[in-house]
Amino acid sequence: xxxxxxxxxxxxAGSEQRREQSGASTAESSAGxxxxxSNEAVAREPENHGGEVPxxxxxxxxxxxxxxxxxxxxxxxxxxxxxxxxxxxxxxLVYLGAGMRGNVFEPGGEDAFARLGYMAxxxxxxxxxxxxxxxxxGSDVSHAVGDYGTRFLATAGVLNLLAAxxxxxxxxxxxx
Amino acid sequence: xxxxxxSHFQSLLLFALIIxxxxxxxxxxxxxxxxxxxxxxxxxxxxxxxxxxxxxxPFSK
Numbered sequence: 001x002x003x004x005x006x007x008x009x010x011x012x013a014g015s016e017q018r019r020e021q022s023g024a025s026t027a028e029s030s031a032g033x034x035x036x037x038s039n040e041a042v043a044r045e046p047e048n049h050g051g052e053v054p055x056x057x058x059x060x061x062x063x064x065x066x067x068x069x070x071x072x073x074x075x076x077x078x079x080x081x082x083x084x085x086x087x088x089x090x091x092x093l094v095y096l097g098a099g100m101r102g103n104v105f106e107p108g109g110e111d112a113f114a115r116l117g118y119m120a121x122x123x124x125x126x127x128x129x130x131x132x133x134x135x136x137x138g139s140d141v142s143h144a145v146g147d148y149g150t151r152f153l154a155t156a157g158v159l160n161l162l163a164a165x166x167x168x169x170x171x172x173x174x175x176x
Numbered sequence: 177x178x179x180x181x182x183s184h185f186q187s188l189l190l191f192a193l194i195i196x197x198x199x200x201x202x203x204x205x206x207x208x209x210x211x212x213x214x215x216x217x218x219x220x221x222x223x224x225x226x227x228x229x230x231x232x233x234p235f236s237k
Binding site: 081082085086089092093096098099100101134136137140144145148151152155159162163166 | 177178179180181182184187190191194195197198201202
């Protein structure tokens with residue numbers, strides 16, 4: 001299902017990619033003997049990280065996997081470096097946020113701030129429960145450190161959502 | 177777990193470093209471009225953070 005990125009234009013990756021590829025081919029042909037321009041055209045070619053015709057359902061599954069476990073979406077696309085970076089980044093932010101006794105918001109908050117905070121925290125997927133488990137003594141936002149911890153946790157969630165969106169786009173063959 | 181204690185500046189540096197690495201990894205494809213982008217993001221995070229801190233300084237009194 002999730003094959004290695006072949007980088008082959010013939011692999012097919014949706015109409016948008018085909019449009020870009022045809023644009024790149026045009027640029028290449030018009031470049032004639034100019035090696036620099038043709039190299040640039042090749043460099044602009046988007047990669048196909050599916051190796052097959054991308055389907056919306058598969059891309060959604062990749063995004064969901066990336067949300068549930070940070071980095072899993074990219075791992076399914078065999079983008080190992082990015083998968084590891086996302087896992088470590090989100091994990092480290094959650095560790096720091098919980099260690100700084102930041103506020104891990106719970107569902108059903110009383111005000112908009114608490115609800116938004118929960119949405120951001122829930123963006124970490126399964127790491128949300130890790131943060132809850134790590135904060136055995138509860139949050140302490142009476143000090144600046146605790147407040148920073150709250151921001152670290154929220155940033156981890158938003159960053160993971162951004163990574164999941166990136167995995168979705170890569171699965172659709174739109175960008176890499 | 178043992179509570180972690182950081183100063184404002186240490187928190188700023190940590191935040192800038194982690195987010196810059198993530199931005200560099202996600203935002204660019206070639207390794208050298210990733211390093212450049214991460215370094216640029218880190219510098220901007222720190223510089224803008226310090227600048228905003230000084231801008232708010234008069235209101236802290």
